[in-house]
Amino acid sequence: MIHFENVSKFYDHQTALRNITFSVEKGDMAFITGPSGAGKSTLLKIIYLSEKPDEGSITIADWELGKIKESSIPFLRRNIGVVFQDFRLLDNRNVFDNVAMALRIRGIGEYEVKERVMEILKTVNLRHKTDGFPKTLSGGEQQRVVIARAIVGEPTILLADEPTGNLDSDTAAGITRMFKDINAKGTTVIIATHNRESFRNTGRKVFRLDNGNLVGEEIG
Amino acid sequence: MYMLYSLRLAVQSVWREKWINLLSILTIAAGLFMITLTFFSVYNIDLATKKLPEKFSMTLYLNDRVSEQDRGNIIAVLKKNSMVEHVKFISKDRAMEELRGVLKNADYVLEGIDENPLPASIELRLKHESVSISGVKKLAADIGKIKGIDEVEYGEQFLNSMHSIRTGAQTISMLMVVLMSTGIIFVCYSTVKIMFYRRKEEIETFKLLGATKGFIRAPFVIEGGMLGAGGGVVGMFGAIAFYYAFFYKLVLTMPILKVIVFPSEIFIALPFTGLLLGICGAVVALGRIRFS
Structure with missing residues (x-):
């Protein structure tokens, strides 16, 4: 599903990732861990094509990222749901519109948009906040809106960058459960986190990054 | 399918930034009104010089x-x-x-x-x-x-002068039309560019969610078109006001001006001209959109 082969990324004279090789199979749930600045976010950005690698090759589903045309990038991104570290919620739009955005960009009709958004908001337990604006929500609620936006388009891959970073332990546990449920429905999930509790005793693959190098692969 | 949504976004944006948009619309209207006056003058000069050869x-x-x-x-x-x-x-x-x-x-x-x-x-x-x-x-x-x-x-000299008047009027009008049209395109360009920068974060999010270039561009192109067409409508009312003031007030006091003709078809052409120039300005403002 996702295959990295000797992938490196440099920023000016700094190495963000060096010779990273790993694979995540379809339907798997995997964690990328490491201290701040290890390269976790860069790795995720390369997957959703926000950054280009300087060396190596990457295959996602049937797409070879080195050969992908600029015009095909949006269509690849529609297969990848992303839970951004900084949320990237639109403050001038309510919860419904923020989630609906992921469907509207696909050209889906308003009737279907309404049905699917309501359904997904029910899943993340935010139906009562449909008309609320992001700034009026708690951190956990905002995180759930982002998750709803990431999964409403039924992507085959879900990436989450520090999804429990600023949340209390109960809310974090709830979010982690939510990812497990999403994965159980067949979506490949990759979570970047520095929080060991997130993957402890999960039985999932954990890739450990340090200073841009892949220093270990273990089962959590 | 997303055109309706793009239209909604464009209307919301026009309303949200109503003052800057109003200013743009008025500037465009002034430009289009100037084009109308130029066209009106050249049309009459052309008509007059066309009638003269009948006596040649x-x-x-x-x-x-x-x-x-x-x-x-x-x-x-x-x-x-x-x-x-x-x-x-x-x-x-x-x-x-x-x-x-x-x-x-x-x-x-x-x-x-x-x-x-x-x-x-x-x-x-x-x-x-x-x-x-x-x-x-x-x-x-x-x-x-x-x-x-x-x-x-x-009448060699007569013919030469007639030709010079006609060519001169056509050249000046052409220059005026090009100048005013460029001005209108620039106004739309600047307005859309400002809107684009104000919504940069939002556009980045759209891109990361999988929006195509068409989806990103459409609201801005519509917005440019709306500004242009809006300017065209205001310019049209200006031209109509000018028409009535000229033909129903001035001609009554100076009957010699009765020979002047005002082609009323220009009224309907103004919003469309504005629309076209607005879209041009928006397209130039958006330029190339990159995904990575």
């Missing part, structure tokens, strides 16, 4: 020794010419009569002249479409070569 004629002075038969042949040749509409022979006597008629009470200047000094002539009226500088010059040169014709006279 050419006079051929015949040699006194031309026989009646040769004169008949010359007239026959002239009548066959495709540029000629009407041929009229004026004898020496008829010419003198006409001169006396022109002189009226001052015909004493002709006293003492025993022999009629005026030559017989042929007056040619040219077909309306033939009255061009190059056409008339060529015809005069060709006719001048016919045996028995001493001189060919036509």
Whole structure:
């Protein structure tokens, strides 16, 4: 599903990732861990094509990222749901519109948009906040809106960058459960986190990054 | 399918930034109004210069020794010419009569002249479409070569000035239209560019969610079109106001201005022109959108 082969990324004279090789199979749930600045976010950005690698090759589903045309990038991104570290919620739009955005960009009709958004908001337990604006929500609620936006388009891959970073332990546990449920429905999930509790005793693959190098692969 | 949504986003954006958009619309309206005035002036100059050739004629002075038969042949040749509409022979006597008629009470200047000094002539009226500088010059040169014709006279200077006025008016108007259109495009360009930068974060999010270039561009192009069309509508009301002020107020006090024509079709063309220029400005402002 996702295959990295000797992938490196440099920023000016700094190495963000060096010779990273790993694979995540379809339907798997995997964690990328490491201290701040290890390269976790860069790795995720390369997957959703926000950054280009300087060396190596990457295959996602049937797409070879080195050969992908600029015009095909949006269509690849529609297969990848992303839970951004900084949320990237639109403050001038309510919860419904923020989630609906992921469907509207696909050209889906308003009737279907309404049905699917309501359904997904029910899943993340935010139906009562449909008309609320992001700034009026708690951190956990905002995180759930982002998750709803990431999964409403039924992507085959879900990436989450520090999804429990600023949340209390109960809310974090709830979010982690939510990812497990999403994965159980067949979506490949990759979570970047520095929080060991997130993957402890999960039985999932954990890739450990340090200073841009892949220093270990273990089962959590 | 996303066009409806794009339209909604464009309307929301126009409303959210209503003051800057209102300013742009008024600037566009002023530009379009100027274009209307330019068009109005050129249209009337063109119309006036088109009417003048209807009175245009050419006079051929015949040699006194031309026989009646040769004169008949010359007239026959002239009548066959495709540029000629009407041929009229004026004898020496008829010419003198006409001169006396022109002189009226001052015909004493002709006293003492025993022999009629005026030559017989042929007056040619040219077909309306033939009255061009190059056409008339060529015809005069060709006719001048016919045996028995001493001189060919036509309003060369008149034709040249008419041509200069027409070309000058057309050039100035063209420059004005290009200048004003560029100005309008620039206004739309700047407005859309500002909107684009204000929504940069939002656009980045759209891109990361999988929006195509079309989806990102559409609201801005619609917005540019709305500004242009809005300016066109305001400009149209300005032109209508000008029309009524000019024809129902000024013409009443100065009836000579009745000859001026105002093509009312321009009213309906203004919003469409604005729309087109607005879209152009928006497209230029958006430029290339990159995904990575």
